[in-house]
Amino acid sequence: MTTPGHLDRAVSDPIGLIVDLIAAIEHQLEPDRIRAVVASVAGGRSKSRRLAAHLAEHPRVLNDGRSPAPRAVGDLLIALREAGAQRVSPPCCAECGRQMRTLQRRGQDWYCSNCGPQPESCAACGNTRRVATRDRAGRPRCGKCPDTDGRDPVAVIGALIAELDPQAGRETIADAVRQSAPRPSYQQKLAWALESNPALLTGDGHLAPHRAILRLIDLLHEAGIAGIVRPSCPGCHRVVRIDKPLDGQRVCRMCISRSRIEECSGCGARREPATRDDQGRPVCPNCLVSAPANLEICINCGRRKVVNTRTPDGPLCPSCPSLATATCSICGKEKPCGTSRATGRSWCLDCQRRSAPCSACGGVAAVVSGTLDRPLCADCTVPEVWHTCPTCSDPDYPHPGQCARCLINRRLNELLGPPSDALHPGLEALRNDIATAEHPITARRWLNKSSVSPVLADLATGRRALTHEALDELPDSPPLAHLRQVLVGVGALPERDEYMVRLERFLTGLLASQQDPEQRKVLHRYAIWHLVRRLRRRRNGRPLTPQQFMSARQRTHAAVAFLTWLKAHDLTLETFQQADLDQWLTDDSATYRHTAGHFIRWARTNKLTTVHVPAVRWHGPTQPLDDEHRWNVARRLLHDDTLKAEDRLAGLLLLLYAQGPSAISRLTIEDVEVGAQEVRLHLGEAPVQLPEPVAALARLVAANRKGHATIGALTPSPWLFPGGQPGRPISTTQLTQRLNQLGIRPNQARSTALFQLATEIPAGILARTLGIHTDVAVAWQRLSAGDWASYAAEVSSRNTTTKESSP
DSSP states (O other): OOOHHHHHHHHHOHHHHHHHHHHTTOOSSOHHHHHHHHHHHHOSHHHHHHHHHHHHHOTTHHHHOOSSOOHHHHHHHHHHHHTTOSSSOOOBOTTTOOBOSSOEEETTEEEOTTTSSOOEEOTTTOOEEOOOEEOTTSOEEOTTSOOOOSOOHHHHHHHHHHHHOTTOOHHHHHHHHHHHOOSHHHHHHHHHHHHHOGGGGBTOGGGOSSHHHHHHHHHHHHTTOTTOBOOOOTTTOOOSOOOEEETTEEEOHHHHHHHTOEEOTTTOOEEOOSEEOTTSOEEOHHHHHHSGGGOEEOTTTOOEEOOOEEETTEEEOTTSOOOEEEEOTTTOOEEEEEEOTTTSOEEEHHHHTOEEEOTTTOOEEEOOEEOSSSEEOSTTOOOOOOOOOSSOOOTTOOOSSSOHHHHHHHHHHHHHOSOOTTSOHHHHHHHHHHHTOSOHHHHHHHHTOTTTHHHHHHHHHTSSOSSHHHHHTSOOOHHHHHHHHHHHHTTSSOOOOHHHHHHHHHHHHHHHTOOOHHHHHHHHHHIIIIIIHHHHHHHTTSOOOHHHHHHHHHHHHHHHHHHHHHHHTTOOTTTOOHHHHHHHHHOTTOOOTTTHHHHHHHHHHTTSOSOOOOOOOOOSOSSOOOHHHHHHHHHHHHHOTTSOHHHHHHHHHHHHHOOOHHHHHTOBGGGEEEOSSOEEEOSSSSOEEEOTTHHHHHHHHHHHOOOSOOSSOOSSOSBSSBOSSTTOBOOHHHHHHHHHHTTOOHHHHHHHHHHHHHHHSOHHHHHHHHTOOHHHHHHHHHHTTOOOTTHHHHHHHHHHHHHHHOO
16 A cells, blocks of 8 residues: 555655565565665666656555556566565566566556567568568568568678779678678668668768668778768758657757757756656756755765765765765764764764764764764764864864864965965955955865966966956856956956957957958958947947847857858858848758848848848737736745745746846846835836835845855945846846746746736836836837827826816
């Protein structure tokens, strides 16, 4: 009988549950032997959980071996019988009841070799019999009517290859055929396929009906046989392994992944699903790894977190390094040990799981300190003050050796040298900021990163100048970008427009890589004198946003792809005609077709081409609007105190005031006017008075705002939603992920909010209040059928009546 405990254990400890269910009826095998057999069959966590769930719900299968059941259950029964089990039944045929050593399946049922294959009509004799083989047309043949022509398939394939390369050795060809298709019947299929389409060997391998043909091509190409051409993927045109069937062709793994993209039911990201939930909805790899069912207890810190490393002793979370061998403070043995957070001493994994009567209070509890002879529980453990720190004797840091802040100072001395007047003032400010960091352990880990410590040492010794230009010489990476922002935050470097610098650096490298002078000249005019110039004019001295940077980079890539396509087809912008445009729009090899339209329109404006590509006009939201779901989520954010206040406020600004993630992330503390009785928020020209409890949330977030940056962060932060980098707001990507975790799809929710607001508020007031363009407000008003055409006339008549009635 299935119990809730069994179902919970099928998720948390599936292997243990399967072992216990088998051991309850099988007494001939030791539990360790059963566990080894189960581990060899169960495979990964997902498969083991499905196996445990089925056995917990249908334990009878261990006694009678009857299907329906998953394939893993049948494999487990066979493995247990081979290991010597007597009480466990082998799989039994669903039709005749015969016990089996191997099994065949139809759906969830098992069948023996006699009952499993379904008889079909033989294409040669017409009798209904078991299918032994299939002919070259794919029709069934019985065992008495094989489709053979008496020829040696290896010789047939050798003759085809000899036409391409007469110098090819017969033994080399024969070895390649046998390696790709060991069975003679499969060799016959290869011979038929190559004989009917010899072009498979010379570039059309993506049309191969059998995967072995691709393996044969690779082996022949490696052997140096002339005329053999490795096929390219028809989707991405790369010469890589293509053995996945898609729409009648063989494509690479990347194209298969793209064809399977779905929206994750957890975070909303569009990715290839890693699995599916109980309702069959797709789940992306990130949500699968971070799902509560997949979290495990770290053997070092004892917290239930995502598994980063699996060791023979157990899992480790991303925050914990591999355990070092040390002397356990409780049992005294040399073992891999973690550090106890209660005492600061080493203790091994066995002692972390040990329970015993406490020598002080007598209660049976987990052993936290003491020895094996005199164990102590958590309540009776007094944290020891470690007085051996050569720098201080701070009782707040009972850690072995030096306290956390002294270890930071020692590390700073190693990287920056001892404090002196010779040290750059900016680096001295950085030293003080790190030494006084609120979280010393985090600061120490940051100092020990391989991407940070060498750069700091070079800056301190003068091997690298403390300038933006000197840091630009290093390979671009996220740790370097964070270090740069830390130096800016402490005043060691001046603030600059990082995204504009990155865009200019990208364009410089891209233009330098162009070999064609004419193409480089056109790209320079488009990218530098059009895209960058327009960005500078629009920003008017303000820094570039991440969205503007990515848009400019994508448009430049699209222009390069379009010009490359023109060159491949012996065309130029001057000779490019409308018929060529139609070919480009339908060519599978053409990329960035939608984005490249901006470049073509620019070229037509500058009289470089006569072809015109119309811009795609917005005709309303593409996703369905769900106002009921919007209000349900809004009610939850208004009243659920278990959620973070900043997440609740960001979600409400999106759901109630139609603010996108990019606009929310750029809100500053100056945009919030906190008064004694009311709270006003500046989203556009006219402030919005926030109602309760949204106003209370805004007060709370404005008073307690704090980002994730430990070093170099300004206090207090000027941003309403600080981010992970010092002095920067939360990124749009991070904010979108946090909203997705609340069940909010930003694009869909914002469209729903704008649709509703446009039916209730005039377009002019909507634009001034929400900070959107008037044309956008008018478009949404028309879409929602909000009739405000008579609003201005009504206001005008009211004003006229007032003037006439005044004395």
